[in-house]
Amino acid sequence: MKVLEGLKVLDLTHAYNGPFCTALLADNGAEVIKIEPLSGDQVRNWGPIDKKSGESGYFAFLNRNKKGVTLNLKSEEGKELFYRMVKSADVVVENYRVGVTKKLGIDYETLRAMNPGIVYASGSGFGQYGPLSHRAAYDVVAQSMGGMVNITGFPDSPPTKVGPSIADSATGVHLCLGIMMALYNRERTGEGQHIDVAMLDTIFSLLENAVVTTTMTGEIPERRGNSANDISPFDIYKATDGYIAIGVGNDKLFAKFCDAIGMPDLALNPLYLTNILRIENYKSSLQGIIQEWVGSKSKDAIEKILEEAGIPCGPVLNMQEAIDHPQIIAREMIVDIKHPIIGDMRIPGCPIKFSRTPGKVETPAPLLGQHNKEVFGLTDEQLDMYKQKGII
Amino acid sequence: MKVLEGLKVLDLTHAYNGPFCTALLADNGAEVIKIEPLSGDQVRNWGPIDKKSGESGYFAFLNRNKKGVTLNLKSEEGKELFYRMVKSADVVVENYRVGVTKKLGIDYETLRAMNPGIVYASGSGFGQYGPLSHRAAYDVVAQSMGGMVNITGFPDSPPTKVGPSIADSATGVHLCLGIMMALYNRERTGEGQHIDVAMLDTIFSLLENAVVTTTMTGEIPERRGNSANDISPFDIYKATDGYIAIGVGNDKLFAKFCDAIGMPDLALNPLYLTNILRIENYKSSLQGIIQEWVGSKSKDAIEKILEEAGIPCGPVLNMQEAIDHPQIIAREMIVDIKHPIIGDMRIPGCPIKFSRTPGKVETPAPLLGQHNKEVFGLTDEQLDMYKQKGII
CATH class of the missing domain: 3.40.50.10540 (Crotonobetainyl-coa:carnitine coa-transferase; domain 1)
Structure with missing residues (x-):
């Protein structure tokens, strides 16, 4: 039924x-x-x-x-x-x-x-x-x-x-x-x-909070690329073989993240002690430090390191990679059907x-x-x- | 109720x-x-x-x-x-x-x-x-x-x-x-x-047709900016005071569009006679011709001309412009409430x-x-x- x-x-x-x-x-x-x-x-x-x-x-x-x-x-x-x-x-x-x-x-x-x-x-x-x-x-x-x-x-x-x-x-x-x-x-x-x-x-x-941001503050939200403006670090970085999204939501996670990337001192740096400080100093320095680390590794290697540390992350997948992803397959998000004229097809699931x-x-x-x-x-x-x- | x-x-x-x-x-x-x-x-x-x-x-x-x-x-x-x-x-x-x-x-x-x-x-x-x-x-x-x-x-x-x-x-x-x-x-x-x-x-x-495009053709869809790959012209263009989206869905509309922009001959040009031809010759020439026309006018002026001709179009609005748009207001998509601490607020409707x-x-x-x-x-x-x- x-x-x-x-x-x-x-x-x-x-x-x-x-x-x-x-x-x-x-x-x-x-x-x-x-x-x-x-x-x-x-x-x-x-x-x-x-x-x-x-x-x-x-x-x-x-x-x-x-x-x-x-x-x-x-x-x-x-x-x-x-x-x-x-x-x-x-x-x-x-x-x-x-x-x-x-x-x-x-x-x-x-x-x-x-x-x-x-x-x-x-x-x-x-x-x-x-x-x-x-x-x-x-x-x-x-x-x-x-x-x-x-x-x-x-x-x-x-x-x-x-x-x-x-x-x-x-x-x-x-x-x-x-x-x-x-x-x-x-x-x-x-x-x-x-x-x-x-x-x-x-x-x-x-539009998430874009409407209330405009009506409450009078500031008009503009394009800001892939980085969040209220959490840091929270961005998409370039690895050796593509891109990967990484989000570090709070100070505790940031300390774990710094350990995971082999730079524990970063978490003690006065420039990055709190989320507010990390937002302030993201474009000027923190972004570059993380990009340098990501830029030397493959998406898979990074995902493995960060998953072990419990840091939310995930690669930017192209359509073929998304279709073949074990999670998409396990969730039956791609299914096989037989079309009377086209024949075998693979289409999105429910x-x-x-x-x-x-x-x-x-x-x-x-x-x-x-x-x-x-x-x-x-x-x-x-x-x-x-x-x-x-x-x- | x-x-x-x-x-x-x-x-x-x-x-x-x-x-x-x-x-x-x-x-x-x-x-x-x-x-x-x-x-x-x-x-x-x-x-x-x-x-x-x-x-x-x-x-x-x-x-x-x-x-x-x-x-x-x-x-x-x-x-x-x-x-x-x-x-x-x-x-x-x-x-x-x-x-x-x-x-x-x-x-x-x-x-x-x-x-x-x-x-x-x-x-x-x-x-x-x-x-x-x-x-x-x-x-x-x-x-x-x-x-x-x-x-x-x-x-x-x-x-x-x-x-x-x-x-x-x-x-x-x-x-x-x-x-x-x-x-x-x-x-x-x-x-x-x-x-x-x-x-x-x-x-x-x-993802619209991106999944079946991949599974049926083996071609992996990639980024293509603001233009459609199956209809032409269908893009976002730069006016004197911002951007405007224009979509011309078929040959009949294209003839009307060419009249509206004062270039009726364009519709008879062998390069642009059909949608397939317009797609082929879009990046190399048609895009530039339309951009030149749009680039000399304001969003409002273009919207007025194209609306009269029945060509679907609409300006790229920033948040303030969207909030103030008569259609958004008429649809009660922005509503006033009184918050006990914040006071008067304007938030999205239903x-x-x-x-x-x-x-x-x-x-x-x-x-x-x-x-x-x-x-x-x-x-x-x-x-x-x-x-x-x-x-x-």
Whole structure:
């Protein structure tokens, strides 16, 4: 049994934030019916592309565990098929541009009249209201306007976007969280509701203490590279064969750290006696001393020495190294699936570990319209008829 | 009414990932009882610090809407007070180092025997099992080992950590999501369970297509700065007064973009006819052409021109600009509270918008032990007695 067994989700989403939300639901046992336009989700063209078949690896990992149907929601008959499903569904998820669902007649107010318990979740760039709500936004726009880009990177580098599209993925997780909270409430009240999560808001909520630092002190946080400004030493250093992160959180750990690197006197040096002193004297001297020690050794050698001393540290891993890491493997964060066209694939696993009802990647992403017959309950003749009419 | 009204949460967490999880619960109406050691959560010393009072702004924003008690869980009587609360609680959240809860006698197995419905959530650096589970990890270590740091930044810059501690915050959101899913399941089965979320796993799950790119193509994704590798133009450019993100997703939009920047011929140039061609010829020429146009104008002027043309774009905002942005204000993403010691504060709001049961920041973070009497149901004499014994 999986944790969400019995939950039925109609998934109108495309691209990244919505499908990331519904992948979390599907991995954990919800029946997710991915509804695509007849032309398919645009992600079916996003890389990596399998050279032999032209199938998208992006689509394949993001839509695992889901069923797939096609539906022309601009046609009356298509809409009828959708409405029929709404009556027995628990959740609808969409990430159209604001206003589109109303035009199509599949907005919350319309569906609620058919099913008052429906939980209707909308992901978007700027949200369903506010002066910019009408605008489309890409991940990089939300990261930029939300304040993340300006405080990522080095003081002498341009503002730096987070490599992967975390405005999208984090919005997907929040959207999923909103759905689960609304379902909790529905158990008590019998009523569903509309959930609105924006990439801009999500990014703004993930800035740690940057917001209160600005409002309380009037100082505007700027890029500071990889070192912390409130703990020292706490940085990423360059070893002979790559980089390694080291964090020394307090005076006791610093004494252990100095012993471990063979410089016990450092802990007694008046320049480094307390965390505040170490912060003051980090850039001018302490950073250089540690970098010199790290710079003469391999990542592995350093990790071994510091682990024995109980100093938190870890190498900067490239994707191949991360995928092959024993901890990632032990946690089943990389799993094998068989895709009907691509063949054997290795994709990311499930980050939430449930003791009694574990999530699992079980079925590959659907081919376009793969579950039309089953989901709509059609005979072969009906299926042909709908196809000829351009409805599914 | 808030969405989680009626939910009772015992919060044993400290630092950032656990408290971020329980803030999401508290903002949405759960009764969250933050249980601190007598010395207080270490975050009470984290900056920004209010100059007049010495109170932590970090603690103040992160623990809003929660009640606060102190409890010495190493004492038998302290443990008894905790066990008494467990019997009527729905959720326990902890982020101790792996093994500590067992030593203290407050691990899942122990609490489950008292309350089989309890949902017990554990946040950690590496998770509750696997070869590294015993190790402590800071955010920067999880970001580094999870693969995020190596693909953030510029090709000619060192690997770059995401400025704010997103391994912590994203783990908090996933932990919260796990709790809500387990509660959904408990409605059907009557049973709780143990949820295990690691910062390493969470980061690894937020890498977009980097994992499948590696496993499918054998090519290891590397840092590529702010430009996308699959859409062009899609980058952050330097204006006269700062930076601005611009994304042009397809050929149709590119033609509009060229019109908007007064170079309609560009869209007909054989070098830029398709997205694939634009990617090929981006670094060698297209990037420079766009940068030259952007470089002669202010962010505001560019945003106005491109918005009219329907081209997704947005300025890189610093924290003050983001806080003051009309969209952030309209979405109540920055809210005013009154802290009993710090006074008036402005802190981040709630990113999940519920139509029927909106979340809200209502009470400031608790002072140390502020709700001891109320939560434990003690008389003044009993309170004094427990204090003298060092139990609360």
